[in-house]
Amino acid sequence: MALIELSNVTYTYPAAKFPALQNLNLQVNEGELVALVGANGAGKSTLCYTLAGFVPHFYRGELKGTVAVAGVDTHTTPLSELVLTVGLVFQNPFSQISGSKFTVYEEIAFGLENIGLPREEMKARVEKAMTLTGIVDLAGRSPYALSGGQQQRVALASILAMAPKVLVLDEPTSQLDPIGTREVFQVIKTLSQQGVTIIMAEHKIEWIATFADRVVALAGGEIILQGKPEEVLASPLLPEHGIGISRYTSVARLAAQESLWPAGRRLPVTLTEALDGFANT
Amino acid sequence: MNNIINSIKKEFTTTTLVLIPVAIAINIAIGELVVRLNLPVYLDSIGTILVGVLAGPWAGLVTGALANIIWGLIRPSSAPFFYVAAVIGLMAGLAGRWGAFNRESPRWLSVLIGAVFFFSLAMFILAFINLQVVDGFPVFPSMAGLLRQYALVFIAALIIGGAIGYFLLQNGAYAGSAGLITGVVAAIISAPTVAIVFGGVTGSGTDLLVAAFRASGANILASALAQGAVSDPFDKMLSFMVVWIILRSLPARFKAR
Amino acid sequence: MNSPFSLYVARESGLHHLHPLTKLTLTFGLLIAALALPWIWATYILTALVIVPLSVWGHIARPLLRAIWTTVMPFAISVFLIQGLLWGSGTELFRLGPVSLKQEGFVFATASTGRILMIFGAFLLFAMATRPDTLMIALKQIGFPGGLAYIIVTTIQIVPRFQAKANTILDAQRSRGLETEGNILVRARALLPLVMPLVLGSLVDVEERAIAVEARAFNSKRRETSLVEITDSQTQQIARWLMMGLTVGILIARVIWR
Numbered sequence: 001m002a003l004i005e006l007s008n009v010t011y012t013y014p015a016a017k018f019p020a021l022q023n024l025n026l027q028v029n030e031g032e033l034v035a036l037v038g039a040n041g042a043g044k045s046t047l048c049y050t051l052a053g054f055v056p057h058f059y060r061g062e063l064k065g066t067v068a069v070a071g072v073d074t075h076t077t078p079l080s081e082l083v084l085t086v087g088l089v090f091q092n093p094f095s096q097i098s099g100s101k102f103t104v105y106e107e108i109a110f111g112l113e114n115i116g117l118p119r120e121e122m123k124a125r126v127e128k129a130m131t132l133t134g135i136v137d138l139a140g141r142s143p144y145a146l147s148g149g150q151q152q153r154v155a156l157a158s159i160l161a162m163a164p165k166v167l168v169l170d171e172p173t174s175q176l177d178p179i180g181t182r183e184v185f186q187v188i189k190t191l192s193q194q195g196v197t198i199i200m201a202e203h204k205i206e207w208i209a210t211f212a213d214r215v216v217a218l219a220g221g222e223i224i225l226q227g228k229p230e231e232v233l234a235s236p237l238l239p240e241h242g243i244g245i246s247r248y249t250s251v252a253r254l255a256a257q258e259s260l261w262p263a264g265r266r267l268p269v270t271l272t273e274a275l276d277g278f279a280n281t
Numbered sequence: 282m283n284n285i286i287n288s289i290k291k292e293f294t295t296t297t298l299v300l301i302p303v304a305i306a307i308n309i310a311i312g313e314l315v316v317r318l319n320l321p322v323y324l325d326s327i328g329t330i331l332v333g334v335l336a337g338p339w340a341g342l343v344t345g346a347l348a349n350i351i352w353g354l355i356r357p358s359s360a361p362f363f364y365v366a367a368v369i370g371l372m373a374g375l376a377g378r379w380g381a382f383n384r385e386s387p388r389w390l391s392v393l394i395g396a397v398f399f400f401s402l403a404m405f406i407l408a409f410i411n412l413q414v415v416d417g418f419p420v421f422p423s424m425a426g427l428l429r430q431y432a433l434v435f436i437a438a439l440i441i442g443g444a445i446g447y448f449l450l451q452n453g454a455y456a457g458s459a460g461l462i463t464g465v466v467a468a469i470i471s472a473p474t475v476a477i478v479f480g481g482v483t484g485s486g487t488d489l490l491v492a493a494f495r496a497s498g499a500n501i502l503a504s505a506l507a508q509g510a511v512s513d514p515f516d517k518m519l520s521f522m523v524v525w526i527i528l529r530s531l532p533a534r535f536k537a538r
Numbered sequence: 539m540n541s542p543f544s545l546y547v548a549r550e551s552g553l554h555h556l557h558p559l560t561k562l563t564l565t566f567g568l569l570i571a572a573l574a575l576p577w578i579w580a581t582y583i584l585t586a587l588v589i590v591p592l593s594v595w596g597h598i599a600r601p602l603l604r605a606i607w608t609t610v611m612p613f614a615i616s617v618f619l620i621q622g623l624l625w626g627s628g629t630e631l632f633r634l635g636p637v638s639l640k641q642e643g644f645v646f647a648t649a650s651t652g653r654i655l656m657i658f659g660a661f662l663l664f665a666m667a668t669r670p671d672t673l674m675i676a677l678k679q680i681g682f683p684g685g686l687a688y689i690i691v692t693t694i695q696i697v698p699r700f701q702a703k704a705n706t707i708l709d710a711q712r713s714r715g716l717e718t719e720g721n722i723l724v725r726a727r728a729l730l731p732l733v734m735p736l737v738l739g740s741l742v743d744v745e746e747r748a749i750a751v752e753a754r755a756f757n758s759k760r761r762e763t764s765l766v767e768i769t770d771s772q773t774q775q776i777a778r779w780l781m782m783g784l785t786v787g788i789l790i791a792r793v794i795w796r
Contacts (some may be wrong), residue, residue, distance in 0.1 A: 052753070054749060054752070058748075058749060058752065079752060079757065080752075080755055080756075080757045080758040080759060081758075083752065083753050083754070083755050084755065087753065088749070088753045090746070090749070090750075092743060092746055094743065095743035095746035095747045095750060096746075096747070096750040097747075097750075098688075098692070098747075098750070098751055098754065099302065099691075099692035099695055099696055099747070100671075100687075100688050100691045100692045100695070101671075101691075102671060102695065105765075106765055106766070109765045110754055111753075111754030111755050112763075112765075113762055113763055113764055113765060114754060114755040114756055114758045114760070114762060115755045115758050115760055116758075116760040116761045116762055116763050117763060118763065119763065119764075119765065119767070122763070122765055123765075144695075144699065155750070158754060159753065159754075162754070162755070293685060294748075295748040295751060295752050295756060295757060296744060296745060296748040298685045298688060298689060298748075299744050299747045299748045299751060300741075300744050301689045301693075302689050302692040302693040302696055303696070303740050303741070303744055305689075305693045305697070306693060306696050306697045306699075306700035306740075307700065307736065307737055307740065309697050309700065309701070310697075310700040310701055310703070310704040310736060311704075311733055311736070313701065313704070314704055314708070314729075314732055314733070315729075317708070317718075318718060318725045318726075318728060318729065318732075319725060320722070320725055320726060320729070321722075324729075327733070327737070331737075343686075347686075347689060347690065347693070351690060351693050351694065351697075353661070354544050354545055354665055354670075354694070355544070355545065358609065358613070358658075360661070478573075478653070478654070478657070479613060479617075479650070479654065488616045488620060491616075491620055492619075492620050492624060495620055495621070495624035495625075501621070523729075523730070523733060526730065526734075527733075527734065527737050527738070530734065530738060531738070531741065
């Protein structure tokens with residue numbers, strides 16, 4: 001029984017002419033890290049919001065089909081309860097600061113105060129989340145006095161403290177510099193190794209290749225391909241739909257046209273695969 | 282009764298609650314910017330007006346009240362006027378509901394409103410200056426007498442007013458007039474507080490106006506009222522116009538909120 | 539700028555450790571007394587005997603007196619000059635050329651200044667000795683709406699950031715050639731290029747923050763708890779009731795014996 005099940009999901013934003021998601025079917029099993037790739041406007045963010053219940057509860061509009069996350073139907077459950085099952089972290093680290101807390105510690109506890117946890121449990125969860133995301137030394141700082149990568153880790157910690165069953169990440173590193181990106185991906189990798197179910201929309205193909213269990217490629221609101229990272233990320237379908245691919249793949253593809261890449265060998269996605277492949281030409 | 286409560290509650294979505302602190306911060310930032318630029322206006326309600334128009338009259342009311350109380354934490358002198366700011370937010374919301382910020386007005390209307398406003402202002406100031414105290418009672422000079430005496434001033438007021446209306450209001454005369462009306466209301470309801478709590482003075486540059494009116498024989502309340510009537514309508518009209526311009530630059534999906 | 543927008547002055551003192559509601563009740567009582575008591579000297583006496591000693595207890599006497607001076611002086615000067623000299627008809631105290639100081643005006647100005655002094659004194663005392671977020675927690679415990687508390691604390695935190703942002707925009711536009719000095723038309727024309735980026739830039743992430751906050755169960759129907767603990771005592775509770783009673787008593791007395 002899949003942890004997440006989307007059946008025939010079609011969604012159109014209130015003022016839009018065309019649907020953002022069309023007849024989407026998707027299953028995610030517990031413990032999987034599923035990466036969503038697609039060009040801008042392909043529906044990655046919409047899918048993330050749908051998984052977290054913000055479609056339809058926040059954005060209104062018409063949502064057809066069923067969305068079931070950990071046995072909970074997102075249509076019929078109020079958003080304030082849904083957020084306890086699905087945690088959402090998105091691109092902009094700055095806009096995820098609530099603004100009402102003066103220190104990082106209190107900021108992470110914000111969600112826990114809202115759900116009414118007893119003080120001792122709050123402290124335990126906050127400290128655990130800070131350890132997981134490596135920000136224990138930032139506990140007393142103001143959330144506004146942090147770098148983008150640090151703020152994004154605070155956002156992650158704040159959501160993790162609420163102990164959701166599923167973590168949805170919408171391009172969590174797109175506004176971060178390389179250091180911040182590495183910090184955040186490190187945390188995500190650790191979480192995935194610990195068995196957390198994660199769905200992550202991302203552009204950074206090379207990172208995805210290193211730790212995603214499955215890759216789902218979106219275009220025009222539909223799934224055009226899904227499967228193991230090595231297969232999906234090397235597929236020619238991706239560039240055809242304007243989805244960015246790893247530079248190693250593009251180089252190898254050009255090389256293959258000149259017979260400089262071993263015939264029949266799968267195109268590389270990571271540097272290691274590329275080196276291996278070219279060494280065997 | 283339940284319907285009213287529901288319609289009030291509906292205005293306070295999460296988005297509204299997140300918008301309000303931003304709006305209050307905008308109030309304060311612009312209010313201080315204006316002081317930096319040394320301009321003879323307040324312009325400290327732009328955030329409040331924005332909330333009124335974007336989220337509704339009740340949200341505007343709450344924003345105004347909170348803005349003054351919170352600003353009062355740093356500048357205590359603004360706090361007692363929280364109810365004035367609340368009314369400004371409320372009226373901005375009502376103006377928004379009636380479409381004042383959606384519809385473009387013809388240019389001639391802007392000219393007309395500018396002219397009428399300056400004319401009334403001139404009439405008002407001259408009436409106060411020519412106030413006479415007969416047997417302990419203030420006696421206002423007659424309108425006809427003033428018109429004859431200061432004919433040139435009135436003509437100048439009409440021309441200048443028309444020009445300002447044309448250039449300032451452009452085709453936002455509906456928003457501009459809503460601002461004017463709001464300013465007049467604000468002046469009226471803030472006068473008692475100025476008189477009672479602050480002894481009739483504002484502690485700022487507008488006290489020159491208060492002095493002028495007091496010297497002409499007006500009592501404390503009337504001078505406070507007069508000071509407000511000269512500065513508030515123009516200030517609020519300007520604020521509403523700034524919001525008008527802001528709204529036209531926002532992408533359409535914002536206005537749906 | 540990372541200090542929140544408030545007058546709070548952090549000190550280790552008995553006054554600071556008092557429950558926020560105790561201080562709020564006291565401030566409210568002082569406010570009512572300032573407006574309701576009819577004797578001119580009452581405000582000056584209460585300020586000297588209640589507000590100043592409390593500020594000494596709270597180790598904030600110097601910042602308090604400085605703040606009172608800067609706040610009250612502009613009003614005091616204006617009110618004495620304008621209401622004293624331009625009072626209209628009344629008993630002259632002495633002449634200064636064309637204007638004369640009238641007794642009624644002088645009395646009025648003294649009363650007004652006393653009132654302003656006590657109101658702002660009480661308010662500043664409260665603001666300097668109470669942490670805004672602790673105050674909000676205390677208010678929420680007695681039923682204050684959570685949304686309102688969120689708004690107040692968030693505003694206090696983001697206003698300095700906005701002021702800083704406004705300054706950044708000012709510098710940026712100036713370096714692009716915007717004139718901010720000169721005659722009034724020049725300065726007025728500088729207004730929009732400074733206001734628009736500030737406003738538009740900050741409205742953009744409002745929707746995202748609403749989502750972020752919803753993702754943290756902001757609208758949860760469950761009863762909220764608080765990470766921070768506020769100390770209270772029975773003595774304080776009794777004191778609060780007594781102060782409320784006294785305040786109401788003053789109000790009633792003022793209404794009856796106009």
